Amino acid sequence: MANIIGKGGNKPQKASEQSTQQPKLDLGKSTPIVCAHCGYDVFIDGSKFRKLSKLITGTPQDVIVPIEVMMCGNCGEICEGAFSDCIGLTNLPTLTGVNTIGKFAFSGTGLTSASIPDNVITFDMNVFSGCESLTNIEISEDNDTFSFD
Numbered sequence: 517m518a519n520i521i522g523k524g525g526n527k528p529q530k531a532s533e534q535s536t537q538q539p540k541l542d543l544g545k546s547t548p549i550v551c552a553h554c555g556y557d558v559f560i561d562g563s564k565f566r567k568l569s570k571l572i573t574g575t576p577q578d579v580i581v582p583i584e585v586m587m588c589g590n591c592g593e594i595c596e597g598a599f600s601d602c603i604g605l606t607n608l609p610t611l612t613g614v615n616t617i618g619k620f621a622f623s624g625t626g627l628t629s630a631s632i633p634d635n636v637i638t639f640d641m642n643v644f645s646g647c648e649s650l651t652n653i654e655i656s657e658d659n660d661t662f663s664f665d
């Protein structure tokens with residue numbers, strides 16, 4: 517498992533600070549990611565919700581957990597693993613405007629290090645699963661809202 521450098525934090529995010537921007541990636545040497553179902557290349561934000569039983573969480577009520585996903589803008593197919601198993605990916609795309617990194621987004625890639633900028637608020641621990649070359653995850657000093665799901 518990679519070392520995690522930086523503090524991160526667990527402050528709840530304010531609704532007013534949430535952004536609906538699409539990820540802005542460095543397109544210099546990129547190839548388009550298209551829907552595996554229909555080939556369309558525009559994705560929209562969506563949310564899935566999971567219910568955790570109070571018997572598991574120990575809380576007075578069941579807990580609803582929202583999970584942000586990217587959906588194909590054409591057919592609605594959910595693309596949870598858009599970057600999965602792209603071994604050639606050794607540099608993290610520019611994450612300008614990204615608040616949440618989706619589940620398994622970079623799993624199985626050849627990333628050697630990852631830097632989490634100020635704007636990324638949360639990601640799932642599975643984001644970097646299977647990244648065997650990844651040794652360091654650096655979290656921006658100024659990022660005090662970051663947390664793991």
Ligand SMILES: [Zn+2]
Pocket residue numbers: 551552553554555556588589590591592593
């Ligand atoms: Zn599609």
